[in-house]
Amino acid sequence: MNRRNFLRNTGFVAAGSLFVPAFMKPLEAMALDELSLYKNLVVVQLSGGNDGLNTVIPFGNDIYYQKRNSIAIKPEEVIKLNNMQGLNPNMAALQEIYDQGWMTIINDVGYPNPDRSHFRSMDIWQTGSDSNQFLSTGWIGRYLDSNCQTCKFPYTAIEVDDSLSLAMKGQTKKGIALKDPATLFRNTNDPFFKAMLQNDKEHLDEDNLGYLYKTMIETSSSASYIQNTSKIYQSKSTYPTSGFANQLKTVSKFISSGLKTRVYYVSLSGFDTHVNQTGQQGNLLKQYSEGMAAFLKDLKSNNKLEDTLVITFSEFGRRVEQNASNGTDHGTANNMFVFGGKLKKQGIFNAAPNLSDLDTGDLKYQLDFRQVYGTILDKWLDVNNADILNKKFNTLDFI
Amino acid sequence: MSAKDNFIKVKHLYNRAGFGISYADLEKLSKKNLTKVVDNLLKDSQKNDPINLVNDYESRRQLLVQAGLYSKKELTDEEKKMRQEIIREQNEVSRDLNIAFITKMINTDAPLKEKMTLFWHGHFACRSNNPFFAQQLNNIQRTNALGSFKTLLVEVSKSPAMLQYLNNQQNRKGKPNENFARELMELFTLGRGNYTEQDIKESARSFTGWMYDKDGSFIFRQNLHDAGTKTFFGKIGNFEGENIIDIILEKPETAQFIARKVYKFFVNDNPNEDHIKELATHFYNSKYDIASMMKKLFTSDWFYSPENVGTKIKSPAEFLVGLSREFYVTYNKPQVLIQLQSSLGQYLFNPPNVAGWPGGQSWIDSSSLMLRMRIPSLVLNDGEIDFSGKADPEDEAVIALSRTATTNANANMKPKSYVNANADWPKFLNTLPKGLTPLELTEFLLQPKLNTKITTMVSDNKGLRSTAVEITSMPEYQLC
Numbered sequence: 033m034n035r036r037n038f039l040r041n042t043g044f045v046a047a048g049s050l051f052v053p054a055f056m057k058p059l060e061a062m063a064l065d066e067l068s069l070y071k072n073l074v075v076v077q078l079s080g081g082n083d084g085l086n087t088v089i090p091f092g093n094d095i096y097y098q099k100r101n102s103i104a105i106k107p108e109e110v111i112k113l114n115n116m117q118g119l120n121p122n123m124a125a126l127q128e129i130y131d132q133g134w135m136t137i138i139n140d141v142g143y144p145n146p147d148r149s150h151f152r153s154m155d156i157w158q159t160g161s162d163s164n165q166f167l168s169t170g171w172i173g174r175y176l177d178s179n180c181q182t183c184k185f186p187y188t189a190i191e192v193d194d195s196l197s198l199a200m201k202g203q204t205k206k207g208i209a210l211k212d213p214a215t216l217f218r219n220t221n222d223p224f225f226k227a228m229l230q231n232d233k234e235h236l237d238e239d240n241l242g243y244l245y246k247t248m249i250e251t252s253s254s255a256s257y258i259q260n261t262s263k264i265y266q267s268k269s270t271y272p273t274s275g276f277a278n279q280l281k282t283v284s285k286f287i288s289s290g291l292k293t294r295v296y297y298v299s300l301s302g303f304d305t306h307v308n309q310t311g312q313q314g315n316l317l318k319q320y321s322e323g324m325a326a327f328l329k330d331l332k333s334n335n336k337l338e339d340t341l342v343i344t345f346s347e348f349g350r351r352v353e354q355n356a357s358n359g360t361d362h363g364t365a366n367n368m369f370v371f372g373g374k375l376k377k378q379g380i381f382n383a384a385p386n387l388s389d390l391d392t393g394d395l396k397y398q399l400d401f402r403q404v405y406g407t408i409l410d411k412w413l414d415v416n417n418a419d420i421l422n423k424k425f426n427t428l429d430f431i
Numbered sequence: 432m433s434a435k436d437n438f439i440k441v442k443h444l445y446n447r448a449g450f451g452i453s454y455a456d457l458e459k460l461s462k463k464n465l466t467k468v469v470d471n472l473l474k475d476s477q478k479n480d481p482i483n484l485v486n487d488y489e490s491r492r493q494l495l496v497q498a499g500l501y502s503k504k505e506l507t508d509e510e511k512k513m514r515q516e517i518i519r520e521q522n523e524v525s526r527d528l529n530i531a532f533i534t535k536m537i538n539t540d541a542p543l544k545e546k547m548t549l550f551w552h553g554h555f556a557c558r559s560n561n562p563f564f565a566q567q568l569n570n571i572q573r574t575n576a577l578g579s580f581k582t583l584l585v586e587v588s589k590s591p592a593m594l595q596y597l598n599n600q601q602n603r604k605g606k607p608n609e610n611f612a613r614e615l616m617e618l619f620t621l622g623r624g625n626y627t628e629q630d631i632k633e634s635a636r637s638f639t640g641w642m643y644d645k646d647g648s649f650i651f652r653q654n655l656h657d658a659g660t661k662t663f664f665g666k667i668g669n670f671e672g673e674n675i676i677d678i679i680l681e682k683p684e685t686a687q688f689i690a691r692k693v694y695k696f697f698v699n700d701n702p703n704e705d706h707i708k709e710l711a712t713h714f715y716n717s718k719y720d721i722a723s724m725m726k727k728l729f730t731s732d733w734f735y736s737p738e739n740v741g742t743k744i745k746s747p748a749e750f751l752v753g754l755s756r757e758f759y760v761t762y763n764k765p766q767v768l769i770q771l772q773s774s775l776g777q778y779l780f781n782p783p784n785v786a787g788w789p790g791g792q793s794w795i796d797s798s799s800l801m802l803r804m805r806i807p808s809l810v811l812n813d814g815e816i817d818f819s820g821k822a823d824p825e826d827e828a829v830i831a832l833s834r835t836a837t838t839n840a841n842a843n844m845k846p847k848s849y850v851n852a853n854a855d856w857p858k859f860l861n862t863l864p865k866g867l868t869p870l871e872l873t874e875f876l877l878q879p880k881l882n883t884k885i886t887t888m889v890s891d892n893k894g895l896r897s898t899a900v901e902i903t904s905m906p907e908y909q910l911c
Contacts, residue, residue, distance in 0.1 A: 216801075251800065251801065
């Protein structure tokens with residue numbers, strides 16, 4: 033028995049051939065019938081509360097310069113988009129994307145009674161809850177639960193990471209987390225893992241043991257599907273060398289190889305900049321923009337840009353006024369970015385934040401983030417947003 | 432009752448009321464009457480054994496410094512450094528506190544007490560940046576773990592950790608903050624649907640003035656308290672916080688809510704309404720005596736019926752603690768215990784929100800199951816782990832401060848870490864009777880009934896050690 037490898041090497045080790053137990057066949061077979069045009073959503077999370085006002089800079093508003101005397105970006109450095117707002121100079125890679133009409137900026141997105149804790153606020157954004165409501169399922173998880181036509185498989189939603197975010201967990205269905213399809217495939221294809229799944233029909237009941245085996249089978253099945261479908265595809269595009277760009281490269285590989293995944297989730301951390309913010313944030317915005325630009329161009333060259341919608345959010349924005357340490361403290365409303373080849377409204381979607389009408393120093397939100405989710409659910413993922421968000425949100429006209 | 436029968440029951444009892452049992456202890460205890468075994472478990476929990484890691488004096492000094500700094504508008508460079516240094520120290524001590532709690536569960540000889548503490552840790556879920564506050568709340572939950580629920584509830588409600596977390600610090604006459612009052616009823620006592628918005632408003636008024644001072648001690652600030660007349664559940668009076676708690680405890684719904692939660696934690700995710708009612712009535716009639724309810728539960732026939740044995744998914748804490756206890760594991764780099772908790776979805780002292788960890792099947796997804804199946808071989812065979820997990824939102828500040836860390840922020844570039852643990856194999860093997868077969872060891876290590884697949888798998892095994900690693904890597908080992 034090859035199990036010894038497992039014990040010696042302490043991980044699941046690559047060995048043995050691809051082996052699908054007979055009882056798993058139906059799942060594999062189903063997957064083949066459903067090749068159709070796939071519209072993908074890619075969700076990008078900027079963790080730590082990105083300072084939106086130094087990302088999309090209101091250079092046309094004097095108040096910005098008054099309140100941020102040492103960290104404001106000088107007007108001559110701003111990449112101007114209109115006569116009020118422009119991008120941080122570190123985001124130069126996105127200028128071309130913007131000019132192509134592949135980018136929409138939504139200003140002032142928030143929710144009532146905002147929470148300034150990273151944890152709680154991230155929960156709110158990931159679950160789509162009200163600020164005084166606690167949900168244990170995420171908005172994408174509930175989309176999976178909705179039994180949409182293509183929601184049967186765990187790989188309907190993939191997070192390119194080691195662990196799964198709350199956003200991706202539903203009541204009965206969950207997405208799958210993987211950093212690298214080959215590793216997951218190797219792990220699930222280990223002889224020990226396979227031995228566990230052999231002849232195990234008796235475990236597929238509704239009880240907890242059945243649930244564990246079902247999860248194993250789905251993981252194994254998804255790993256095979258993802259590996260076999262995506263291994264043929266080789267990207268010809270060049271990506272910058274950063275972890276973030278790598279995640280997007282993996283997503284592009286999946287999309288371009290025709291993987292039937294509807295939602296991808298990636299994140300970039302490090303935005304909790306309270307001290308000497310400009311260098312740090314600039315660094316991250318550069319990584320973000322260069323990765324994103326490479327990704328979008330790659331999709332374009334594979335004719336996948338029209339089928340792809342990308343959104344970017346952060347759990348909150350920052351206070352309008354800088355703090356005493358050349359940074360900014362936790363605030364409220366923030367901008368969101370939308371990318372894609374089929375945007376209905378390109379450029380800047382709505383009015384710039386009003387810096388003279390603040391709520392004790394914080395921006396007042398113009399749009400609820402669930403209107404953005406609602407729009408995507410209704411118009412892109414083809415489900416009724418009220419079923420997922422627990423109440424109906426008015427949709428917006430960006431797609 | 433046959434000895435074999437009792438063997439299974441005592442094993443089940445120790446899995447649920449504690450974190451497992453050694454073969455030697457199991458053999459000894461299964462010769463005893465079950466009620467006696469339960470009584471002993473309760474007796475073992477009587478000693479007061481708090482965690483005293485965080486230095487009281489140093490913490491109070493830091494609190495005073497922080498209070499002074501907060502009141503200033505502009506900080507000097509020196510003061511900024513001081514503030515950062517305090518935050519850095521607090522984060523470090525918070526990590527040590529986490530390790531102290533999990534290590535206590537691994538090493539305790541009062542397993543029921545620590546298991547109950549873990550239960551209350553999830554029930555009165557709270558986050559605090561201040562490790563002194565967090566330790567104090569944890570000790571309140573430990574000291575009262577099997578005592579009076581009323582005392583526990585009052586002490587939790589007066590703890591600086593909870594007053595801060597649920598904003599009662601901002602709850603004052605004329606400007607009520609309802610956060611604490613709402614969670615008190617929704618999550619700590621009555622449960623949703625058993626109170627009105629008006630009840631929340633009136634009780635919030637009653638808790639005005641419940642605060643802690645800059646020294647970190649509870650204080651009732653009379654001048655911030657709304658002394659006016661309140662109407663709460665139809666009763667009229669100049670209520671203060673403790674009156675509200677008394678009225679809440681008069682309502683049987685509170686006993687039902689707690690009994691249901693206890694049942695789901697200790698017995699089964701799927702509630703059996705008759706059994707919950709039985710527990711709740713007993714709890715209510717005993718005037719909320721927790722030990723009495725637990726004794727009732729552990730001596731009920733239904734607790735030992737097949738549908739409740741080997742059918743619960745272990746929480747990450749139960750999984751890690753159980754494995755470490757079972758094989759006498761020492762962690763040379765205990766920080767890995769934090770990494771594992773975080774990757775498995777239960778980072779102690781950091782619940783997802785005030786509702787605690789949802790539990791049950793929500794513990795398991797594709798990635799957490801894969802990791803769970805790998806951990807035993809990593810821990811028991813001292814392996815390398817390339818599972819970096821996500822950055823904790825509160826680590827973001829640390830990441831943001833370090834340029835190099837940010838470049839590596841995306842896990843692909845994080846260095847691999849080693850579990851660096853040692854199982855005491857000789858000690859473990861010594862607890863086993865001479866001539867124990869791999870199959871018998873399997874029967875001992877797994878709680879669900881064995882099927883032919885498993886019996887076939889281990890039938891050709893030679894060594895007990897390799898069998899143990901193999902068995903603990905199975906999905907069946909995730910159940911207790």
